[in-house]
Structure formats: structure tokens, C-alpha cells
Amino acid sequence: MKKSIESPEPASREPRLSRRAFLASAGTVGVATVINPNNLVAQPMNPAAASVATDGAEGAVSMTLRINGNEHRLRLDPRTTLLDCLRENVVLTGTKKGCDHGQCGACTVHVNGRRVNSCLSLAVMHAGEEITTIEGIGQPGALHPMQSAFVAHDAYQCGYCTCGQIMSAVALLKEPWGPKDDDVREAMSGNICRCGAYPNIVAAIQQVRGKS
Ligand code: FES
Ligand code: FES
Structure with missing residues (x-):
């Protein structure tokens, strides 16, 4: 069944990870990007990360993005790249930022089945399209x-x-x-x-x- 996720309120700015938890997870970088189940399952939105632009922020626009089969209602600065939206607002951090200039491919996602450098594309351009990230192509125990x-x-x-x-x-x-x-x-x-x-x-x- 289709899930719909609201953009969080701007008041919630508590860090989601403790320093200890962050260091513990950072120690698993490498193989973890491929086989860690946490990188294969859609994550909940991070309340602390919706500060790019929120309700009432000047110039913010509302959009609904369909990502890995889930609809996310967001309100963002229209200049937000799809990469930053995925990582900072939807907290799907499997998609990586390397160069942020379209040169390395670390940010590759699928839009309507075609590969796209998400650092070169604005999130607002993809309303109504099917966005797929690494978290959406396999599941723990059922990898692509x-x-x-x-x-x-x-x-x-x-x-x-x-x-x-x-x-x-x-x-x-x-x-x-x-x-x-x-x-x-x-x-x-x-x-x-x-x-x-x-x-x-x-x-x-x-x-x-x-x-x-
Ligand atoms: S595995 Fe290190 S950059 Fe490719
Ligand atoms: S981050 Fe390098 S191509 Fe997008």
C-alpha cells in the first residue's frame, strides 16, 4: 500500500544520531554500503534535516516526490538538488555525494528507470516521476x-x-x-x-x- 510521509515541522532540530552511534556506524563504511541492511531499506525522514526550507520560508515550494514507491510531501527551496533532497530531507543516505559537479557518478539514481546524476538535477523537477535509490532495488535477504x-x-x-x-x-x-x-x-x-x-x-x- 502506498505510504505518504509529511515534511516535518521546522521546530524539531534535535540530532538524530549520537556521536557514539555515528562513530560506530562510520566504522562499517565500505562493505556496509553494499550489504548493510540499513542501506537497503527506506529510512524514515530526519526531523533535523528539513531545514533547507520549510513552511513559511521565503521562496519554499511544496512538492510530492515518489521515491522507492513511497510518496514524500516536502516543502523545499526550489534550488535544492535531488541529491541533497534525498540525503538531507528524506534521509536516504545510500546515494553519495562525491564531486557534486556531475563528474564522479557517486550520486547516481534512477528516474523513471533511467540513470541520472542526482547532483545535477533539481528535486522540484521530479514531481510525479518514479525515483529509485539504492535502498529501493534490493532488500535484506533479497538483494538485487x-x-x-x-x-x-x-x-x-x-x-x-x-x-x-x-x-x-x-x-x-x-x-x-x-x-x-x-x-x-x-x-x-x-x-x-x-x-x-x-x-x-x-x-x-x-x-x-x-x-x-
Ligand atoms: S571502492 Fe573506493 S572509490 Fe570505489
Ligand atoms: S556527486 Fe559526483 S556526479 Fe554527482
Whole structure:
């Protein structure tokens, strides 16, 4: 059943994570970006994060975004990027901010099934569209085949780029690329991995392509 989530009131500004909890979770960065169930399930909105623009703020606009099958009613500065909206207002932090300039692919999400650099797109442009993040493509115990392949092929090191890599890889399954490894490299050229896990990423993608 469709869920509808209201934008929180601006009065709630208490931090959601204690410093201890933050440090504990930060210690799991890496593999956690791929297999931690907390990164695979839609998270509740963070009351502390809705301060970009709220009811009454000058210039704020209301919008309803459909993200991973859930509707989120938000009131935001119209200049808010889709990336900042996802991370700061909806608290889906699997989508990562790398360059914030469309150069690294860490922020890749799907809009109506097509991959998009969310740092280059405004949230307000996507009302009525189907937005999918890494939290929306698999569930704990039922990972997307591409997520499982990345784990099986050890296709990451620090994991910071991994969610964007997987979102691009899932999208390219429906794109008209050729069958060769070079085709995959070309298709994935917008997703940068500073750890250089490219051979394993290509192997993971080719495994899934071979089965699809
Ligand atoms: S953060 Fe969007 S492309 Fe780098
Ligand atoms: S795994 Fe570290 S940037 Fe890609």
C-alpha cells in the first residue's frame, strides 16, 4: 500500500544520531554500503534535516516526490538538488555525494528507470516521476542480482562509489550496449572509482548480463 510521509515541522532540530552511534556506524563504511541492511531499506525522514526550507520560508515550494514507491510531501527551496533532497530531507543516505559537479557518478539514481546524476538535477523537477535509490532495488535477504554480484566479485574497496556503480550497472542492463567488456567500460565511464576496483566491477556486471 502506498505510504505518504509529511515534511516535518521546522521546530524539531534535535540530532538524530549520537556521536557514539555515528562513530560506530562510520566504522562499517565500505562493505556496509553494499550489504548493510540499513542501506537497503527506506529510512524514515530526519526531523533535523528539513531545514533547507520549510513552511513559511521565503521562496519554499511544496512538492510530492515518489521515491522507492513511497510518496514524500516536502516543502523545499526550489534550488535544492535531488541529491541533497534525498540525503538531507528524506534521509536516504545510500546515494553519495562525491564531486557534486556531475563528474564522479557517486550520486547516481534512477528516474523513471533511467540513470541520472542526482547532483545535477533539481528535486522540484521530479514531481510525479518514479525515483529509485539504492535502498529501493534490493532488500535484506533479497538483494538485487547486481548487488549480489558486486559482493561475490569483491567489486569495491572503500565502498564510497559502490552505490552509484550499482545503480548505473542496473540501468545499463536495459540499455543497448554491446556484449564486450569494453562496452561495459564505456557504459560505466561516468562512474569513477578512486580505489580502482574496475576489473572486479566489470566482472560483476558481466556476470549479471550473462544471466539476464
Ligand atoms: S556527486 Fe554527482 S556526479 Fe559526483
Ligand atoms: S571502492 Fe573506493 S572509490 Fe570505489
